[in-house]
Amino acid sequence: MRDEITLQTRREFLRHTVLGGALSWTVPTFLANTFSALQAEAADQATQTTTGRDGTILVVLQMAGGNDGINTVVPYADDHYHRARPRIGLAEAKVLKLNGEVGLHPALTGFKELYDSGRLAIVQGAGYPNPNRSHFRSTEIWQTASDSTRFERYGWLGRYFDNACSGSDPTVGVCIGHQMPQAFTARQPTGVSLDNPQNYRFMAGGSSRPGQSGNMEESFRKLNQPEEDANSGATIGALSGPVRHTGSALDFLERTALDAQVSSDKIRSIAGSVQNAATHPGSQLGNSLKLVAKLIGGSLPTRIFYVSQGGYDTHTNQINTQERLLKDLGDSVSAFVEDMRAQGNLPRVLLMTFSEFGRRVAENANGGTDHGAAAPMFVIGEKVKSGLLGQYPSLAPSDLFQGDLKFSVDFRSVYAAVLESWLKTKSEPILGRKFAPLQIV
Amino acid sequence: MPADRWDFTTAAHLLNRAGFGGVPMEIGRLAVMSPAQAVSWLVDYERIPDNTTNPAWAQPDPERAERLRAARNASPEERRKLVQEMQKNQREQIVELRAWWLQRMACGPRPLQEKMTLFWHGHFATSAEKVRDAYLMWRQNDLFRRLGTGNWLELLVAVAKDPAMLIWLDQAQSRKEHPNENFAREVMELFTLGEGHYTEKDVTEAARALTGWSYDRLDEDFTERPMWHDRGEKTIFGQTGYFDGQDFLELLVARPQAARFISAKLWNFFAGTPPSPELTDALAATFREAGNQFKTLLRTMFLSQEFYAPSIIRNQVKSPVQWLVGSVRMLERPLPPPLVCTGLTRNLGQDLFAPPNVKGWDGGLSWITTNTLLARYNEAATLLQGDVAPVAGGALANRPNANRQFVRRMAQLRIGAVDAGKLFTEKQRESVDALLPALERRLLQAQFKPEQEKVLRDYLGGQPELTDSAILNAIRLAMSTPEYQLT
Numbered sequence A: 001m002r003d004e005i006t007l008q009t010r011r012e013f014l015r016h017t018v019l020g021g022a023l024s025w026t027v028p029t030f031l032a033n034t035f036s037a038l039q040a041e042a043a044d045q046a047t048q049t050t051t052g053r054d055g056t057i058l059v060v061l062q063m064a065g066g067n068d069g070i071n072t073v074v075p076y077a078d079d080h081y082h083r084a085r086p087r088i089g090l091a092e093a094k095v096l097k098l099n100g101e102v103g104l105h106p107a108l109t110g111f112k113e114l115y116d117s118g119r120l121a122i123v124q125g126a127g128y129p130n131p132n133r134s135h136f137r138s139t140e141i142w143q144t145a146s147d148s149t150r151f152e153r154y155g156w157l158g159r160y161f162d163n164a165c166s167g168s169d170p171t172v173g174v175c176i177g178h179q180m181p182q183a184f185t186a187r188q189p190t191g192v193s194l195d196n197p198q199n200y201r202f203m204a205g206g207s208s209r210p211g212q213s214g215n216m217e218e219s220f221r222k223l224n225q226p227e228e229d230a231n232s233g234a235t236i237g238a239l240s241g242p243v244r245h246t247g248s249a250l251d252f253l254e255r256t257a258l259d260a261q262v263s264s265d266k267i268r269s270i271a272g273s274v275q276n277a278a279t280h281p282g283s284q285l286g287n288s289l290k291l292v293a294k295l296i297g298g299s300l301p302t303r304i305f306y307v308s309q310g311g312y313d314t315h316t317n318q319i320n321t322q323e324r325l326l327k328d329l330g331d332s333v334s335a336f337v338e339d340m341r342a343q344g345n346l347p348r349v350l351l352m353t354f355s356e357f358g359r360r361v362a363e364n365a366n367g368g369t370d371h372g373a374a375a376p377m378f379v380i381g382e383k384v385k386s387g388l389l390g391q392y393p394s395l396a397p398s399d400l401f402q403g404d405l406k407f408s409v410d411f412r413s414v415y416a417a418v419l420e421s422w423l424k425t426k427s428e429p430i431l432g433r434k435f436a437p438l439q440i441v
Numbered sequence B: 001m002p003a004d005r006w007d008f009t010t011a012a013h014l015l016n017r018a019g020f021g022g023v024p025m026e027i028g029r030l031a032v033m034s035p036a037q038a039v040s041w042l043v044d045y046e047r048i049p050d051n052t053t054n055p056a057w058a059q060p061d062p063e064r065a066e067r068l069r070a071a072r073n074a075s076p077e078e079r080r081k082l083v084q085e086m087q088k089n090q091r092e093q094i095v096e097l098r099a100w101w102l103q104r105m106a107c108g109p110r111p112l113q114e115k116m117t118l119f120w121h122g123h124f125a126t127s128a129e130k131v132r133d134a135y136l137m138w139r140q141n142d143l144f145r146r147l148g149t150g151n152w153l154e155l156l157v158a159v160a161k162d163p164a165m166l167i168w169l170d171q172a173q174s175r176k177e178h179p180n181e182n183f184a185r186e187v188m189e190l191f192t193l194g195e196g197h198y199t200e201k202d203v204t205e206a207a208r209a210l211t212g213w214s215y216d217r218l219d220e221d222f223t224e225r226p227m228w229h230d231r232g233e234k235t236i237f238g239q240t241g242y243f244d245g246q247d248f249l250e251l252l253v254a255r256p257q258a259a260r261f262i263s264a265k266l267w268n269f270f271a272g273t274p275p276s277p278e279l280t281d282a283l284a285a286t287f288r289e290a291g292n293q294f295k296t297l298l299r300t301m302f303l304s305q306e307f308y309a310p311s312i313i314r315n316q317v318k319s320p321v322q323w324l325v326g327s328v329r330m331l332e333r334p335l336p337p338p339l340v341c342t343g344l345t346r347n348l349g350q351d352l353f354a355p356p357n358v359k360g361w362d363g364g365l366s367w368i369t370t371n372t373l374l375a376r377y378n379e380a381a382t383l384l385q386g387d388v389a390p391v392a393g394g395a396l397a398n399r400p401n402a403n404r405q406f407v408r409r410m411a412q413l414r415i416g417a418v419d420a421g422k423l424f425t426e427k428q429r430e431s432v433d434a435l436l437p438a439l440e441r442r443l444l445q446a447q448f449k450p451e452q453e454k455v456l457r458d459y460l461g462g463q464p465e466l467t468d469s470a471i472l473n474a475i476r477l478a479m480s481t482p483e484y485q486l487t
Helices: A007-015 A030-038 A080-086 A109-116 A134-144 A157-162 A216-223 A236-240 A249-273 A284-297 A318-343 A410-422 B008-018 B023-030 B035-043 B064-073 B075-105 B111-123 B134-147 B152-158 B163-168 B183-193 B201-209 B245-254 B256-271 B277-289 B294-303 B320-330 B338-347 B370-385 B400-411 B432-443 B449-462 B467-480
Strands: A057-063 A118-129 A173-176 A190-194 A305-307 A349-354 A375-380 A387-389 B213-216 B221-224 B234-236 B239-241
Touching: A007 B152, A007 B183, A057 A284, A057 B234, A080 B277, A109 A118, A109 A157, A109 A318, A118 A410, A134 B234, A134 B320, A157 A305, A173 A284, A173 B400, A190 A249, A190 B370, A216 B449, A216 B467, A284 A305, A284 A318, A284 A375, A305 A318, A318 A349, A318 A410, A349 A410, B008 B023, B008 B294, B035 B111, B064 B111, B075 B111, B075 B134, B075 B320, B075 B338, B075 B400, B111 B234, B111 B256, B111 B294, B134 B152, B134 B294, B152 B183, B152 B245, B152 B256, B183 B201, B183 B245, B183 B256, B201 B234, B201 B245, B256 B277, B256 B294, B277 B294, B277 B400, B320 B338, B320 B370, B338 B370, B370 B467, B432 B449, B432 B467, B449 B467
Parallel strands: A057 A305, A057 A349, A118 A387, A173 A190, A173 A305
Antiparallel strands: A118 A375, A349 A375, B213 B221, B234 B239
16 A cells, blocks of 8 residues: 555545645645545556655756757867867867866866766767658657657657556646647647746736636636536545546546646746745756756656757857857756755756757868767766766768768667666656666666 | 438537538528538538639749759858748748638638648648748648549549658659658558558558659659669569559559548548447448549538437537637637737647648647647637737747747737627627527537536626626636537
């Protein structure tokens, strides 16, 4: 028997009226325990439990546009590197050396500190067979973890939700941004995306005057309460009653409407009350991670957060653009790690970066680089096996494929590691087949 | 369809599914016809004149060859500028194209023709994100409109030779030395048969048969390249011959599964739920007997008793496009400006001309998440009160720069509010008791649950009088319910 309440039970709990009218989030422990006991037999063992106070959290950070991995983790000691990049190559004296061969881009001081304190793993040469150079398609491949010759309908995180979080609260996955990433696409739509907590709600508009009769907000709430919740006179006995599953579209919509209200209330309440414990940069990424830090601090029952940073498509004048972006990346992630540490949540948070592809080894005529293939991924957290993982792909012209680095680590073995060792779930049903997990965590 | 069940509710159901719904008067006009007449009005749409003009740029670009040559000869710096300029134009034209099509759906004289065009766009899901050419996207759209209710083989051949499709699934580059299997695979898996009804060998052999079907960038048209075609013998579905693309597509359409597959998909699109195996067989038989003509299949579906079963009526989640077009029609308001339309539908998860992948939109319940549901509720305010704030977020998450631009441009837009005076008569506005049934009839063509009706009644009753703004607020509330998301 478990002593915590699963997300599924939490929602059924709400639907079954004990707290219905109030739409309150917090479940008194004695009720939770009682309910747990009542539902223990029926509980789906595959469903992961999430209380928001323990359990591991994954933060996925997308570097959109195709980051030039070669100038991010720089093979500064390699002559091939300097020959291929006479204009944009970074001099040995500038890079933040990790060992005698490679170093970080000078703007990544934040990552260097994380590396030195044993919190940064760098997966070198991450990619996949038959690489595709289209942003659209290659992003899709990373988001769905598919072979480049196949199309997968659902995203890899969506399949995690389907396989391991069925019946969960929608906030089991939270994307900070306007749109849900393809990675979240699931058979059973799950997850919440928001750019600003204030927009994630029913906006009654100017005509709403709180406290007056005819209040829009109040009417809206009543209209979107499934009927059971309108009945506030239910007793605890109702908990053991049968669950209504008519399976109709209306039933599904009603449940989603309730979820929307509950998660909206919760997210806005956390965003308005939790204080950040570190100073975050004012950039879009900085603000995204700042909000994630608040939501973690406020115990939102989330397993996956998703944030993104764009602008990496550096076909021209790469030097300045990439420097600005990587500084933002390093500073934002360091601030987030500091916030997590101060909260005491760092041991249960892992952050992983990816970009749809790296860039061509040789620079182009415009002081930039064109779409390429393999590139490094960063995995950050207190429990990572800090250091350089995998092989840095050779830059020797004879070792390249159409001018691109050949991958040495299939990115899906990184996903497999994150799923198995961090989220503690079987990776095979999610990734479609067995990928040997990289030893990261 | 027994004539005694033909009434306002069933007529509304037909118009909602075979088109984009209508105001009570339009539904009433169908309800007084016989079922066969009503279905014929929708299906035999050629009799209705359509004078819609095409976008000005929807034609081959006479200066294209010159432009491409100029780009080739330009310095890298200039070429970059040219390419950027062209891509910007393309993006703007796609926004325009989206609005052009939505306008046809909202106001065009042939609802079923547009509904079928929408079906085929989701079926042969092609994205401008890869094709990057608004003219070619328009051309494919026009193809669906012209051939969408005709013959299966004719449509399939036209789609296989359609420039946007040739680019989208890489057929344009496929040559005998290294056949590209992308189109060959998807045409069987997604377009005609479904997984499990062909072998890997069929895919590789079909890809060989299709080699040489390509795209001419200068003419912006299909071309056959004899030098690229594999003239050897191929074995497809157990038959051997010196097949080319046409032969392969004929073999494909001759498979009984091809009729079953497309009949079932059409039923699911219109009825909102997959057909039973028996119903699939019956529909496929009708389709084959009619010489694989879609028009006959559609007529049969819309006149079948099954289509009007209680489990079918008002049990389909509106797609974002259905939600927008249907709401605009129901509210008798003009379609918002192109950029707003793009934002509205994108927020709800359906960006026309940019489906998420070659499988198209999942549809059904997957349209609904907590986000998209809240977005629908808030976008109702955009349509009713002209408040564009809920739409401003509808930019691409991966393009922060484009985002800022989009938000800035949105902030400058103002769209009009709904004219409540148009929607209800003086008599209906006299009392809450008179207004509520009229509101239900207009919004749902069904009744709200008693608890919900009470909320609306209390809201309206709490207002000093039934002003336009009180009525628009009540409509906003009614649109912000699970019920309104169904059709």
